[in-house]
Amino acid sequence: MVFIKRILLFIRQNGKKLRRKWLTLPFLLLFPIIIIGLIAFIAITFFSQEDRDPIQVGLIDQDQSEETQLVLHLIEESAQLGSYIDIQVLSEPEAKKKLKADQLSGYITFPEEFTSDLYTGHSVTLPITGNPSKPGESYMIKELLDTVSRHIRAAQANIVTINYYAKQLPMDTDERNNMLFQQFTDFIMYTLGKDKTAKEETVTNQATSSPIEYYTLAGWFVILTIWLIAFYSFLTDDTSHRLNKRMRLYGVTELQRLLAKMATAFLVVITLAGVSFIALQQLLDLTLYQEDYLRIGIIIVLYSLTFLEGMAILEALIRSRKLCLLMQSVFTFTVLLLSGGIIPIFYFPGYVQSLLSYIFAAQSYKWLQEIILNERFYADYLPLSLMTGAGMLILIAMSLVKERYKP
């Protein structure tokens, strides 16, 4: 009874603290939203590449043959990812000057005897020079050239083979060379048309899980988690060792204060979660049934409790405030990363995936996704409740043991 009374006392005290420092509350509320907004903004500007300038690539053609023209065409056509490149033929000093002036992202050199080496099967190296001040674009050029040279390599093996057999036939050299050029052109054209091999289709699940819905839900989940750590940390204060000792004399344990802090943070964040969820639903225009709200509510309650237990366990374990905050931040990042909100879990390595069913965040997020995005009418609370219970037991054990060995 005394135990609960004390917890209630501390909850009331925490509530007072929140009211006293109400000026910081809007900041706490907005901080995660600003962070998520910033990330979304960076992502959107990064991926909307339409109005970006084309990548400037220089080309030094020391071979000057018809074949190099074809290869040039192949490079232009192979530029993937929707971004396009602008190739300009230059002399070597010109290219070097433009690279220095940041007018080029890199340049490619076709060496002398490029074509004849290709036909005879001699090894050829295509030098690419990147611009150190534009590393991303330089590596894009390199990737592009690697793709192109892989195509040429495959074609080249065939041409060298044709050349080998043609030599055994009564053909004169001019005729053979003409035929080889014909074949080279054919193979390049053939490579350009490679997309004909596949019939491409995009499958969408318009109703619920478009990327916008997917990432809005993830964003909400991240905001919720940052609120949890922010309010929990806000309620932590620098009570001196002396005051702590005096409180211990009155029989106040650390566990009581931790639980009170958890409870206060929980009550605040659950309220915020409810309000923000309604906003989320309006925003995404989700259709949910009455039971769904109950299910989502239960999952969020269990998730928040387990998360706060993690915070409290770390606080009971680590005495240095700095280190404790660092560990709590690391905990938060790990939880968010493993939840599957940021990176879908099926991209994780197998051993991580098999571990995920034991991680409360992954479980919670999985069921949230199932209910909200995949319209399922079921959620399995058992693993999640077990984890919440286990977390509570660990917290109690940790803080009791710590209390006993406190100086």
Add this chain to the structure above:
Amino acid sequence: MRYILQTRLMHWKKHWLALLFWLLFPLAATTAILFITNTVKEDSSIPVGIVMEDQSDEAVNLLESIKSTEFIQVSELDKRDALQQLKKHQLDSVFVIRNNYGSGIRQNNRNQLIGAYQSDLSFAYTPVKEMLLSYIQQETGRMKAVHTIQDLAKHYDKEDHFTEEDITAKADKVQSSQDLLNTAFTFGKNKVEKDDEPELISIWGLWIIFTLLSTLLLFDWIVHEKRASVKSRFAFTRYSFKHYLILNSILYTILGFMVDMGTISLFWILFHEKISIWSWIVFRMLLNTAVFLFANWFKHFFVYYTSAFAVTLVLAVGSGAILPISGITDKWPWTKIVNPLHPILNDGYWNVTSWFIVILAILWYYRKENFHAAR
């Protein structure tokens, strides 16, 4: 200065473990994150659904070659299941090997041999498709060469002279025995080795963010000592409190430089990554000045700690150290001159924020001392 050093050494002696931890934290955390991301990157695989409508030898060969690709994890499904799973975002992409695949390859007809399905959340569809197409391309290319050679032979009345098996064997041999066409990538003055792929995360970006955090947390002595009851006694010593703070932060800055030097040489040895020395020196000086001013602003150390983490998070997200912000800097170039981490991330020295920090520091130094012995 000697007394300052002596008293600080006494303090460090008592807290050497914490000091060492926070000094080495940027190095350790950067290395750990690089190690983890590299391991996960190597071990992670793309889940791809394959639907086999054709069971010919050619189709089975294709399946085998997809299965042997390292980064792809194949599940064989029927079409309905595969598309259902793709819709629920449980597969990255689905490829259907159509029932005309084998005959198409043999007859040198390559149109629509496979069906390729992606969802609107497929991150790896393009590289997987390219891989598949280049394999098919190689197969059909071989067939094309065989047809060409046999046609030639027919033209010179030497039919049956060259068999299909001979020709494909020869072509395979040519392709595997000779290093036919390579690319050599140079980047500035250094040649980039084949295996030196760019890291997923910039190593210096990570290190800068962790250095920022650790410097902020190391400078908490300012918040602690400003609160100390001994503060009023400074009026009776040779040093004013202001000079005490400045001299001590110089000590911390020297310590920072020493640890940085170790880190930079270690990164060079371990990862062959280097940084412009002058921008590092300027960065370190400005960082410590900024942190010094920032810490002077706080009265409660827990508020200081949480603010330190908040500032670090904002800069980690928004400065371009970890997330690519080229989309923003291309559109709004002025963001480059107000981003405090832009100079160090781009081998520069300073921008507007640097001058802002310097001006603030001068203002701080020449403002009126607001305590006296009488108080």
